[in-house]
Amino acid sequence: xxxxxxxxVNRRADIISAAIEVFSEIGYYRATTAEVAKRANxxxxxxxxxxxxxxxxxxxxxxxxxxxxxxxxxxxxETAPPEALEKQLIYEYESIQAKHQNEMFLQLQAQSxxxxxxxxxxxxxxxxxxxxxxxxxxxAGVANPEERTLLFLARGMLCNVAVAIKMPELMKx
Numbered sequence: 001x002x003x004x005x006x007x008x009v010n011r012r013a014d015i016i017s018a019a020i021e022v023f024s025e026i027g028y029y030r031a032t033t034a035e036v037a038k039r040a041n042x043x044x045x046x047x048x049x050x051x052x053x054x055x056x057x058x059x060x061x062x063x064x065x066x067x068x069x070x071x072x073x074x075x076x077x078e079t080a081p082p083e084a085l086e087k088q089l090i091y092e093y094e095s096i097q098a099k100h101q102n103e104m105f106l107q108l109q110a111q112s113x114x115x116x117x118x119x120x121x122x123x124x125x126x127x128x129x130x131x132x133x134x135x136x137x138x139x140a141g142v143a144n145p146e147e148r149t150l151l152f153l154a155r156g157m158l159c160n161v162a163v164a165i166k167m168p169e170l171m172k173x
Contacts, residue, residue, distance in 0.1 A: 012050045014040045019061045024105035028058055028113060059121050062110050065103035066125030072096055073132055082140035086152065089133065093156050097163060104160045129153070 018039035022031045033054055037044040051057040072092050080088040097104050110122050133152055137145035162170035 011040075011042065011046070015042070015047055015050055015057070016061055016064055019057050020065065020102050020106055023058060023061060023109065024102040027109060028054075033057070055115065055117065058110070058113075059117060061106060062118070062121045062125065065100070065107055066121075066128065068100060068103060069093070069096060069125070070128050070132065073129065077132060077136040082142075085136060085140045086142065086148065089136075089152065090155070094159070097159060101163065105164060108160050108164055126153070 015036065019031075019036045022035050022039055026035075031054070033047045033051075034044045036057065037047045040047070047057070051060065072095075073089060076085070076088045076092050107122070107125070110118055113119070130149060130153060134145055134149040137148050142148050159171050162168055
């Protein structure tokens with residue numbers, strides 16, 4: 001019995017990964033659960049075993065992308081020396097962006113989707129990152145922590161746009 005549970009957990013993760021790829025490549029509105037199922041090498045009904053709607057699948061994919069950023073930043077905040085905090089956070093975000101580009105594209109697209117649940121998920125993700133970075137900057141004694149946090153977040157968003165439109169010169173500091 002435990003083996004099938006493990007398989008179900010793995011299949012759920014496969015579906016989420018496939019959804020991130022499909023949504024980031026063709027957009028939420030054009031994507032179908034059939035395409036997600038095909039990418040995950042499963043049947044479409046199996047997608048619905050885990051996700052009642054395409055929106056719930058998108059929300060889970062968004063949550064997964066924010067979780068990666070938040071957990072990675074938490075590690076940096078807990079271990080970086082104060083004088084290197086911002087630089088290490090920037091480096092970590094650039095690393096996430098390079099390794100998990102589809103998740104960043106998913107977040108870019110989700111910012112413009114009007115459904116309240118999706119907007120709420122995006123607000124929650126941004127709020128968690130903002131609050132964590134602001135608190136860390138305050139505790140590290142960073143001058144003007146609110147402004148530095150705003151600039152940090154703005155730089156991250158600009159980097160996402162730069163990658164999406166293939167304009168790396170926007171990422172140079």
